Amino acid sequence: MTASERWVKVTHSSNIPLHEGRAVHMGGHEVAIFNLGGRFVAVDNRCPHGGGPLADGIVGSASGRPTVTCPLHNWKVCLETGGVARPASGSGACVRSFEVSVTGGIVSVKIPAERPAR
């Protein structure tokens, strides 16, 4: 079964504090939404290493790009591309990133067409 791609209204932007992430279950996805100050980004909540909750990580940067560090074993995931910025051995891995928009103070996430393989 495939649902078509759609924007989903998630929550008021004030529910995601500055430089923090929050996890939300949407359809088959568990999405981690981050407030980077001035913009919001979203990636899969599950760390490609061992499934750690990325929404609980600390936001930082690598080579000028925003990242989150997984709270379990410190893998560093790029919040724009979903790629693994550290360790080098994880650089093949990747999490999905989602488009985010904020209108009227409401954060919306674009859920892609196909469901993730589970």
Place this chain on the structure above:
Amino acid sequence: MRERLAVVGNGMAGVACVEQILRHKQDFEITIFGDETHVNYNRIMLSPVLAGEKSFDDIVLNGVDWYRRHGIHARLGARVAAIDPVARTVATEDGMVTEFDRLILATGSSPLIPRMEGVNKSGVFVFRTYDDARRLIELSGPGIKAAVIGGGLLGLEAARGLQIQGCDVTVVHLAGTLMERQLDATGGSYLQRKMEAMGIRVMCGKSTQALLGNGHVEGLRFHDGEQIEAGMVVIAAGIRPNAELARAAGLKVNRGVVVNAHMETSAPGIYAVGECTEFEGQTFGLVAPLYEQGKVLAAAVTGNRGPGFSAQAPAAKLKIMGVEVFSAGDFDESHPGAEAVRYEDPAQGIYKKLVLRNGRLAGVVLVGDSSDDHRYLEWLRSGADLAKQRRHLLAPPPAADGGFDAAKMADHDTVCGCLGVSKGVIIEAIHEHGICTMAQLKDRTRASTGCGSCTGLCQSLLKAVAPDFEEEKAKVLCECVPFPQDKLREIIRTQRLESVQSVLEIYGNGKGCEVCKPAISYLVDVASCGGHQEDRSARFINDRVHANIQKDGTFSVVPRMRGGVTTPDELRRIADAAEKYNVRMVKVTGSQRIDLLGVRKEDLPRMWEDLGMPSGQAYAKGVRMVKTCVGSEFCRFGTQDSITTGIELERRLENLYTPHKTKLAVVGCPRNCAEATVKDIGLVGQDGSWQVVVGGAAGKGVRKADLLITVETTAEALQAAELFFQYYRENANYLERTYDFVERLGIEKIRRDTVYAPEDVRQRLLGRLRRSKERSSDAWLERYNPRATQFVQIQPLEAMQ
């Protein structure tokens, strides 16, 4: 007989030239005269020294053993007063005369003091030598208003250094914009905004008429009549070649000692190198061309004359963390045939300009983002034809790592601009000499011993090429905030910085990471005795939700059970809560309390409410527990009441953050049933006294605690523990356990600074502990006043099928 070579000047250019001469294996008997008392050091790095990032040991280029190894006679602290080109002698100020066959003048330059009244007042300085830097560090500090005259490279670096030392700094600059010799007006104003954002005041277009004050400087008066206050003035208004010696000896001298392309002066057998020289009407102020001169001179003096010296396009980089400024070549677009390509982003403070002539790069200015400087320098030096790249001049296709890609460099490309070391030379050295550390690489090739801006590039080459690459022990906190922790602690304390973000913005890259954010959170907390602005986004998840995260993303809950003592009622509530929230396991921990494992984040607040017990801080870099034994109340051997004392100790210290977790124990006699001698702080009861021990460990390693003091009363024992506790909080590095801290400082020093410190020092330590304690509270009370969605599982506003 060996030829005698005398060198006047023990600075960067002179000694670099001697290094080159040694490579030619010419057997000279070398004497180097230096009027500074120090061995050859990296003058460029005086800016990081002033900023507290480096110590003298870090900037030594050639230590005593180097002179000894090469049989060089070093006359340090000896100023040459005269040279006689006919008798072929140099005379030092103490009257000693030394004969030479050949002579190299490498006297460098001196700070230029503009004409103004009052320059002889005390409190007026220049910034040229290590002694200058040391004096500035000694005399600067919080509450001091400092003025720097000169807004060029040196002045701005001095200003930043003084600010880091705590001063309130104003830069006074004659020209209309900063660094006008390296930047155009737009670039200068971008830079000014950046400096001002860091808290440095900038006054451009100001000509100083007089330094005011009676004996000691108190302020500046400008020609326009305006005055400003300043208790300290640093003059950084340019340099003047040290050419008097040559002039007095009758050598040809204009502004500097005139040399030809082989660095020969007008007198036979006498050469000159470095900032004291003048070549084709040009004098110098940066090292890259001076090292080039050194190579040419070394060839000439050893009879290997090769190609002559020609001055390359100068390139300059500002060495202020977080302020990227790079400039090279001729960036004046008003010159005939020049066209400019620009990029500007005022919000981000980024300004880039390339000036092209005939389709080739003539000059470049970068402010706010200098990550591509190597590319531009290469284009500039190689004179590459850029016609095909016109579309990508300022926005190169992003490299894989987002920065400069060492792999893409050609072998002949320059890595170290200061010393002219190419990629090929570095790779060859790595292979040939089995180099695996930066220190070895520096030693072999001299790469990155100049301004240091190529360090990252050298490191990535090492990493890529050396099979046994060893990362140097990072002395700085992390890349985002590149200061050693000591320095950062001092900065935060003296500048009264109270939020993580303000530290990141003023002293770092504005962003931070998982290493520096929790560390700075701790530092601002302890420096302000808990009066800081708490920023939870900078804390590890455990400290956001006051529970320890587990491998499946659930949390563990460990209530405080002071001294390991509980009640049937508490145990009942624990049992009820364990059932109600379906905890996966109830476990007695190694710290005499109970762990409830596998709790969902959203259940935490209600569970705490049901437990009705305070947080045990089992998740935090904070006070864990005070273990106790049964002690004199019950035990037949007990000599002291360990339970009451342990509970009191826990009450006094609980809820506070510490550099790393802190574990304590109190035992009633030396049998030590609760293992106090392997705890961070332990109280060991004796007949009629207490031993207070610190720095013990029985975790990754085992270390028997050191005796801090033996005291008679329980009150004194508790106070000794408090003194050490607060001292550890204020002086340890973040993530440094007491066992490392005590080892690093030594118990003698710790005793002197705590229990044996003067009464007022001890009272102040205790006072700060008390203030922190008053501001602290049980973290689990946050259940009544949680932050936005702190414990809530957000549900989407729209239903999803």
